[in-house]
Amino acid sequence: MPDRAFFARDSRMVAPDLLDLVLVHGERSGRIVEVEAYAGPDDPGSHGFRGETPRTAAMFGPPGHLYVYFTYGMHWCANVVCGPEGTCSAVLIRALAPLSGLEEMRAARGPVARRDVDLCSGPAKTCQALGLDGSHDGVDLCGGAGPRLVVGGFGRPARIGRSTRVGLTQGVDHPWRWFVAGDPNVSKGRPSGPDGDGPSR
DNA sequence: ACCGGGATGTTCT
DNA sequence: GAACATCCCGGTG
Numbered sequence: 274m275p276d277r278a279f280f281a282r283d284s285r286m287v288a289p290d291l292l293d294l295v296l297v298h299g300e301r302s303g304r305i306v307e308v309e310a311y312a313g314p315d316d317p318g319s320h321g322f323r324g325e326t327p328r329t330a331a332m333f334g335p336p337g338h339l340y341v342y343f344t345y346g347m348h349w350c351a352n353v354v355c356g357p358e359g360t361c362s363a364v365l366i367r368a369l370a371p372l373s374g375l376e377e378m379r380a381a382r383g384p385v386a387r388r389d390v391d392l393c394s395g396p397a398k399t400c401q402a403l404g405l406d407g408s409h410d411g412v413d414l415c416g417g418a419g420p421r422l423v424v425g426g427f428g429r430p431a432r433i434g435r436s437t438r439v440g441l442t443q444g445v446d447h448p449w450r451w452f453v454a455g456d457p458n459v460s461k462g463r464p465s466g467p468d469g470d471g472p473s474r
Numbered sequence: 475a476c477c478g479g480g481a482t483g484t485t486c487t
Numbered sequence: 488g489a490a491c492a493t494c495c496c497g498g499t500g
Binding site for chain 1: 490493496
Binding site for chain 2: 323326327328342343344345346347348
């Protein structure tokens with residue numbers, strides 16, 4: 274598991290380094306293959322742009338914890354909180370390459386997840402597949418129980434792609450999305466950037 | 475394959 | 488009352 278200091282950096286520094294980690298929850302786990310960095314007062318695309326609110330409290334909390342939020346009336350999305358406590362800095366987990374617990378993931382995702390690539394190829398799919406929700410907001414990823422992060426040991430990806438972030442109306446020009454180029458779990462049809470787009474299929 | 479729209483409810487203005 | 492860090496389905500080509 275990464276040192277606490279690993280997370281106590283700006284999210285834009287941590288984000289690409291997360292591409293070698295595995296998110297684990299119970300029997301279910303997957304390699305992180307797509308992330309987006311969010312900052313604070315300097316990032317109009319961030320939930321923390323206008324300061325701390327009850328919803329975003331975890332974003333301002335200690336690094337290495339989860340920030341889990343509810344959106345569009347039905348979806349949960351999970352972030353890894355970064356930076357020193359008191360600052361707003363987090364990395365959204367956008368996609369995993371499933372490694373274990375695939376039967377549990379299929380049961381959680383339902384019949385719509387026909388192929389393995391349908392399990393974790395998006396931020397809300399990832400939360401649903403791993404069973405993450407509001408009860409995990411603020412939990413310590415470096416703690417013993419519950420969801421945690423472990424080193425994957427895959428080595429640095431051969432090619433790390435980079436682009437602008439997905440689904441925003443503010444801060445759309447910041448190239449703060451990173452992904453493992455060529456991985457089929459990376460969400461599709463996404464904005465291109467200085468270093469190319471995600472996979473075409 | 476691609477595109478447009480609906481679902482659904484919390485949060486903040 | 489509007490926006491929302493999304494996903495899924497049904498239409499068309």
